[in-house]
């Protein structure tokens with residue numbers, strides 16, 4: 001007989017492992033030990049029920065690999081066999097765990113004929129409701145095994161609405177039986193293993209602005225509305241001492257501070273070109289901005305690309321903060337797109353204005369903006385805006401949360417400076433400022449050993 005050591009679940013994970021509803025949602029916040037619980041539950045089922053078919057889904061293959069395939073290969077060793085060509089683990093019991101991803105809806109077409117008994121949708125809020133319904137349809141088959149669907153989730157993502165309706169608000173349609181649905185909440189503070197091994201993780205969540213903190217630390221689903229950069233402060237009383245304000249009075253930039261230029265181009269919309277000075281601690285100052293519209297005349301000026309880049313070049317050769325400096329550029333990656341004629345980058349090249357491609361991952365990008373805007377213990381953020389940069393100061397407080405992608409901003413707003421700010425932040429990511437110490441709370445995790453037995457076969 002071989003013994004597998006599966007580890008010790010937290011109390012919340014134990015509730016998940018032992019629940020018997022048909023639809024179980026688990027988590028509701030970041031770092032609550034969701035993927036761990038999925039892996040362990042799948043393994044327990046595969047050993048207990050001979051011949052059971054289990055499917056674990058994640059949005060992308062790299063996430064599937066990192067969160068499930070590799071950890072399970074490590075956990076199972078030679079007690080089960082993983083085959084890369086089929087992306088399945090087969091167990092000596094004849095049971096199977098299939099790993100499937102769904103980068104886009106057409107991937108699900110490939111799984112249409114698949115029949116499984118138990119489905120795990122890890123990070124189900126990353127799936128649309130239609131994708132959820134289509135995966136759900138795979139849970140069928142004429143055999144005595146229980147049919148179950150387990151979802152793990154955080155507030156946010158394209159699936160926020162349907163997960164909230166079913167499991168948080170419990171607003172059911174006629175075809176849905178309320179008794180089939182349960183939500184088991186697990187917060188990062190319930191995950192003692194993570195709190196002990198990676199205390200930095202909870203500090204990152206602690207340093208988020210209030211709405212995101214409520215969502216991802218406390219598991220609150222009602223928060224993504226109103227002002228997107230709610231932490232933004234423009235306090236003229238503190239322009240000089242620079243405390244608890246993002247807007248400050250301009251000052252002369254020391255010559256050896258690095259300068260970075262970020263750029264967002266709006267096709268028939270505003271563009272934003274922004275110059276950031278970086279001090280010795282990595283703190284960024286928006287010192288200068290060129291903002292205009294490429295189509296609708298703004299202040300009587302219509303900015304075609306050659307005009308934009310010749311002006312950028314002029315400023316960089318004449319302005320006392322910029323001239324003679326080696327300026328790093330980062331830009332909206334769509335300026336390399338040549339499908340509508342000449343790519344905008346060609347015009348930039350003509351004027352000797354060079355850029356590298358900005359990283360356009362939106363949510364991680366916004367997180368970097370939030371991290372920079374967070375105030376440290378002395379009330380200092382990692383980014384300031386000179387009060388002469390009017391478009392930045394005007395547009396940042398106006399941006400709102402999106403209705404469709406909850407933790408993103410509404411792209412109908414005037415978001416060009418914000419996008420440029422995001423490319424800048426992603427070009428030099430930071431870890432958030434730590435605001436206060438947090439200690440793990442609650443029971444001694446060792447207590448759970450008495451309630452949980454390792455599994456043998």
Ligand SMILES: Nc1ncnc2c1ncn2[C@@H]1O[C@H](COP(=O)(O)OP(=O)(O)O)[C@@H](O)[C@H]1O
Pocket residue numbers: 007008009010013027029030031032033034035036037191193194
């Ligand atoms: N019961 C546990 N015992 C040991 N490590 C755990 C346990 N639960 C979670 N972890 C570890 O904590 C970290 C976060 O857990 P994870 O399941 O990835 O969280 P989530 O999916 O909710 O973000 C991972 O490194 C995971 O392996």
Ligand SMILES: [Mg+2]
Pocket residue numbers: 034035036067
């Ligand atoms: Mg996870």
